[in-house]
Amino acid sequence: MGLLGILVGLGLLVLFAFRGWSVLLLAPFAALVAALFGGEPLLANLTQIFMVNAAAFLAQFFPIFLLGAVFGKLMDDSGAVASVATFMARRLGERRVILAVVLAGAMVTYGGVSLFVAFFVIVPMARSLFRAAAIPRRLIPAAIVLGTSTFTMSALPGTPSIQNAIPMPFFGTTPFAAPGLGIIASLIMAGAGLWWLRRAEAAARRAGEGYGEDMEGAAERAVDDELVREYATTAREFDPAEIRHGRRGELSAPVVSAILPLAVVVAVNLVMSLLVLPRLDVSYLSEQRFGGTSLAAVAGVWSVSTALGAAIVTTILLNWARLPSLRQTMDAGANASVLPALSVASLVGFGAVIAALPAFETVRDWVLAIEGGPLVSLAVATNILAALTGSASGGLTIALDALGQTYVEIAARSGIDLALMHRVAVIGSGTLDILPHNGAVVSLLAICGLTHRDSYLDIVMVGIVTSLLALVAVIALGSALGSF
Known part of the structure; x- marks a missing residue:
């Protein structure tokens, strides 16, 4: 009955989440159904397992949600994201339209701008470029997904995405885990994705397809669509309902003022991870008032948080005159972080209840017994859970909460570098999460x-297939050569 309860709980979560029900309600309900089937005490599971683990996730990662959303909103209202998109369009647009859209998305998301902020700025730019080049508008979502939701989310070393941050406390790694493998994976994703899009463009031109007709007001309707909002807030760290709040400046940011904050995110993240934090005396972290923890458990979150904080200050200083209402903008960014953080935390609480059920031992043993070794089983576990939840961050956290310590022990016995585990887990979470019910997919199509x-x-093709190819390559190279 316990195993049946796990399956029923997962089924309810997937079914009703696909219908647009709030994860804040679904996750505890589905967790209690699973506990009920397993004959476990309901209230104890709710308060001592679900809530404790959800709260622990918030305590650990909310700074990244908060600072990332504030930074994204500042970049949006100052016109910096639009300036980056315009810059790429002018440099590449007339000759290489698809490449311009992909690189514009990659630049802003690797620089720490929230995904949904990027969507609302890049989509209008892409429409203009695709229309002028007579490329079918149906290819716009794939070009944007390739630039914003593949290699910059899971593979590029140092990416400040929440997905890249989640494994760090479990494995004691940094945002730059397995940088060589990450770069190889990024090249595979970008290269294969661009090849597919160029192929699709050529086929459309031969067929004389043309751009097609836009649906007027689609972006405005997407902002007001509650179903889109429910999907979106489990996918990434920005609540689309806040995109209209705050006040945009009337002047466009110079390209230097637009790009510099993005560079600050990458540079400060690198310096903090590799130079500053390793040299600090943080022995005080072992004290109980600081949770009796270690630098390895917090260094990654500290690095990303510091980088985003530095970028926020840089954006404000460079674009002060282009931020007509700084308080409103920052309030909107802060508010935009709350619902996504709570939604993912609820998924984490659900996963914790499932992992605590006695019947979960059967699931764990099945996962660990998958042929191909621990890297393959870790990739399968993150893929399955990300697919079921429609959330890379939610699926990844559930997998690591349930199996993270086990994989740390396996890595120690097998001599596997935890940095390799980190990179496999992150890329694995960013493959099958792009199923039809994924919040980013639903939102982007609506916009x-x-x-x-x-x-x-x-x-x-550009989101799932390319990521699977990169994941296979990383596992093969990591198994043969180790982490690099």
Whole structure:
């Protein structure tokens, strides 16, 4: 009955989440159903397991949600994101339209701008470029997904995405874990994705397809769509409902003022991870008032948080005149972080209840027995859970909460570098999460005024297939050569 309860709980979560029900309600309900089938005490599971683990996730990662959303909103209202997109369009747009859209998305998201902020700025730019080049608008979502939700989310060393931050406390790693493998994975994703899009463009030109007709007002309707909002807030760290709040400046940010904060994120993250934190005396962390922890458990979050904080200050100083209401902008950014953080924390609480059930031992043993070794089983576990939840961050956290310590022990026995575990786990979470119910996919299609029938095949090819190819390459190279 316990195993049946796990399956029923997962089924309820997936079914109702796909129908747009709030994860804040679904996750505790599904967890209690699973506990009920297993004959476990309900209230104890709710307060002592679900809530404790959800709160622990918030305590650990909320600074990244908060600072990332504030930074994204500042970059949006100052016109910096639009300036970066315009810069790429002018440099590449007339000759290489798809490449310009991909690189614009990659630049802003690798620099720490929230995904949904990037969507609302890059989509209008992409429409203009694709229309002028007579490229079908149905390819716009795939180009944006490739630039914003593949290699910059899971593979590029130092990416400040929440997905790249989640394994750090479990494995004691940094945002730059396995940098060589991350770069190889990024090249595979970007190269294969661009090849597919160029192929699709060529086929459309031969067929004389043309751009098509835009659906007017699609982005505005997407902002007001509650179903889109429910999907979106489990996918990334920005609540789309806040995109209209705050006040945008009337002047466009110079490209230097727009790009410099993005560079600050990467540079400060690197310096903190590799130079500053390793040299600090942090023996005080072992004291109980600081949780009796270690630098390895907090260094990654400290690095990313410091980098985002430095970028926020840089954005304000460089764009002061282009931020007509700084308080409103920062309030909107802060508010935008709350619902996504709580939604993912609820998924974490659900996973903790499932992992605490006696029947979960059967699931754990099955996962660890998957042929191919621990790297393959870790990739399978993160893929499955990200697919079920439609959330890379939620699926990754559930997998590591349930199995992270086990994989640390296996790595110690097998001589596997934990940095390699980190990179495999993150790339694994960013593959099958891009299923039809993924919040980023639903939101992007709504903003573009397109449907799954129009664009989803191309999204699968550039988002899922390329990531799976990169994941296989990382596992093969890591198994043969170790982490590098």
